[in-house]
Amino acid sequence: MHLRERFGLSKRSERPLVYRPVEPIASEIRIELRIHCFSKPRIRKEMSGNRSFSELAVSGKRPPLSTDYTGNVQPRRLKRSHRSLKRSPRFSSLIPTCLVAARQPQFSPKEVAAAMDVSESSVKRWCDNGTIPVIKTAGGHRRITLDALQAFVHANDRCLLKPEVLGLPQLSPDRTTRIDGNEDPLNQNFRDSLAEGDEAACRELMAKKVAAGHTRSEAAESLITDAMHGFGEAWDCNQLDVYQERRGCDIAMRLIYELRSEIPSPPKSAPIAIGGAPEGDPYQLPTMLVELALREVGWNATSLGNDLPMESFVQAAHDYDPQMVWMSVSSVSEPGMFVAAQNQLADSLGEDVPLLIGGRALCDKLRPRLRYTAHCDSLRHLVELAALMRLNRQK
Ligand code: B12
Structure with missing residues (x-):
């Protein structure tokens, strides 16, 4: 039966990745694990075959300890983690899961770190502050159950970039x-x-x-x-x-x-604007959108493209003699060099030619080091400014 029908889900909630191991992960349980990458409505998890741990968690009933309880989770330690989890409302629903944790696949912080592509110390910190509920082995080592990992990934918008490290399959063919x-x-x-x-x-x-x-x-x-x-x-x-x-x-x-x-070609009298993305910036769409927006409000705008060396920017400004220059900055690999080159362009334009800048790489740290007339965070902002500039020119 289709997953959506089986679990009464809306179509939208099918979005998450579905990891569907061909072989059961643990011999006594078959798990369908959904790793959630997105922040929008999602499903918690489903388990087929045996009774779902989450069902038990919701009902507040303790799942019976089965005969195949391995004993590597010490009862006293379990009690302690049970108490500390209780203090954390986010994971209160996971409490009973710990009691059956020994039946689930368990991972070390190192394995989880490798699967998430984060440092092992980050994972250990999350374990120690309760963000990832852990169980401890007889030797006192932290172990993260599949359930706990899934809850963590879900609650914190994290991804398992290398699920294969944990024996989970790569992208499911079912992904939408x-x-x-x-x-x-x-x-x-x-x-x-x-x-x-x-x-x-x-x-x-x-x-x-x-x-x-x-x-x-x-x-x-x-x-x-x-x-x-x-x-x-x-x-x-x-x-x-x-x-x-x-x-x-x-x-x-x-x-x-x-x-x-x-858009009809601009008349000869239309003011000229040029712009682009600086050297090292491979992003093409933003500067194309800026060109479109300016053309629409009557500018003779030309995007010079992406990855443009600053000397070429300066040369173009000389050749076009524009009334406005824009720079779209989506990626800066060497801030020092970029700032120097940007300042050089601003100097070459002088006071009369406004230089508008925008783009997601222009963080608060970088902007104060740049020389520009206005910083725009959207096309709407740009269009408003461009309209004002045209008005000023006409006066
Ligand atoms: C497509 C894409 C690429 C393509 C670009 C291809 C192309 N032909 O343009 C390529 C393959 C080159 C690429 C490469 C990489 N990418 Co990339 N890429 C993207 C993606 C999916 C879309 C970028 C895009 O076009 N967005 C659409 C534009 C229109 O939106 P925008 O940039 O926000 O621009 C708007 C505003 O900022 C504003 N604006 C922008 N400039 C200006 C200028 C002015 C004057 C004004 C007024 C307004 C304005 O208006 C625009 C319209 O609304 C983004 C995701 C994202 N969030 O955008 C990731 C993303 C930017 N990439 C990312 C990464 C990690 C990379 C790589 C490192 C991947 C890799 N491992 O190689 C490389 C880095 C390359 C580099 N040197 O920086 C990350 C960056 C993460 C970060 N913290 O910085 C992102 C956010 C994806 C992610 N979520 O991880 N990428």
Whole structure:
């Protein structure tokens, strides 16, 4: 039977990865483990075969200790961890699980650290402060049960980047391409279509957004930025394959070009704007979106692309003689060199040419070291400023 029907789940809740070991992990239990990467509605866990531990936890009943209780969990230690867990409301529902923990697969902090790609000391710290409930072996070593690990991953939006280290399979073939983000159905559809590579559907949804009264850049920002941010999260959680991200980027670029081509060419009198992403920054979409937004409000805007050496930026400013320059900064690998080059560009533009900057790499630490006229965090902000600049020029 389909999982959704079996557990009465909404379609949306099917999003998490499904790890479905072919072989039972422990001989007496068959576990279907859902590792949750996303922060939106999700299912706790399901176990098939034997009775679910979570059911027992919810009912507050202690599961009976079975005959195959291995004895490597000392009763006194269990009591202690039972008490400390009780103090932590987040894990109160896991208490009975400890009592049957010996029946579950158990992992050392080192193994969990390797699977999550974090340091072993972080995992030990989480164990010691109760964030990950542990049981202890007779020798006093921390052991993390599959249940506890799953609860931790779920509650803290963590991912098992290398599940194979724990003997869990890699990405399940059942994984879906649903991506988290804006709840608007149009956005949801767009994200799903982009993840599936359905370009025609993406195009149709974009047209719908524009037809609903949004400007082209608003529509593109709303749908593409949201989807790409969702892709980033999904990619981070192994939920999305690299090719899906690359393909999504390509489709997004084509859509932006199409939107741009729908805007009439600017008149000769239109003010000129140029911009791009600096050397070392591979991100293409933001600067393309900036170009689209400026064209839409009457600027003769040209994006010079990504990974642009600063000398070339300076040369372009000389050749175009623009009334505005923008710089989109999504990635800075060498802050010192970037700051020096950025300051050089600002100096070359002089006081008369406004330099607008934006992009997710411009953190509070970096910005004060840069020279610029305005920092924008969205296209809307840019469009407002650009409109003001045009007004000032006309006066
Ligand atoms: C696609 C993508 C890539 C592609 C880009 C391809 C391309 N042709 O552009 C490639 C493959 C190059 C790539 C590489 C990497 N990526 Co990447 N990537 C992404 C992804 C999924 C989408 C980026 C994107 O296009 N977003 C859409 C744009 C439109 O959104 P935006 O950047 O927020 O821009 C908006 C605003 O910031 C603003 N804005 C931006 N600039 C400007 C400028 C002005 C003037 C104005 C007004 C406004 C403005 O307006 C935009 C529109 O709303 C992001 C996820 C994400 N959160 O964005 C990860 C992401 C950025 N990547 C990430 C990582 C880790 C990497 C890699 C290190 C992966 C690797 N191991 O190799 C490399 C690093 C490359 C580098 N040198 O930095 C991480 C960064 C994590 C971090 N802490 O910094 C992210 C966040 C994914 C994640 N969740 O882990 N990536």
